[in-house]
Amino acid sequence: VQLVESGGGLVTTGGSLTLSCAASGRIFSITDMAWYREAPGKQRELVAKITNRGRITYADSVKGRFFASRENGKNTMSLQMNSLKPEDTAVYYCNLVQGEFHFWGQGTRVTVSS
Numbered sequence: 024v025q026l027v028e029s030g031g032g033l034v035t036t037g038g039s040l041t042l043s044c045a046a047s048g049r050i051f052s053i054t055d056m057a058w059y060r061e062a063p064g065k066q067r068e069l070v071a072k073i074t075n076r077g078r079i080t081y082a083d084s085v086k087g088r089f090f091a092s093r094e095n096g097k098n099t100m101s102l103q104m105n106s107l108k109p110e111d112t113a114v115y116y117c118n119l120v121q122g123e124f125h126f127w128g129q130g131t132r133v134t135v136s137s
Contacts, residue, residue: 024047046099055120059115073091
């Protein structure tokens, strides 16, 4: 399974970005898909998770600003990020769970300038 993220970049405070994740390979039983992020000097943290039934949960720090969606038939997932803050600066990773295995993309960098 391969995951490719795109859509990162540099944006000023209050701006918006949309990240995308495309999954390919031997995909036959996806359970959860999720976005994580890793800021400099910090541990990787969950941003948003979408179960195979479409239930979405968000980290408290992004609730009301970030919106995740997925298209199971296309094995894609997006993250609409609004009202971005400097503390949102991080490398964002796409995660896919299939059976007992977790798969990760290479990440896409998001930088929010003040």
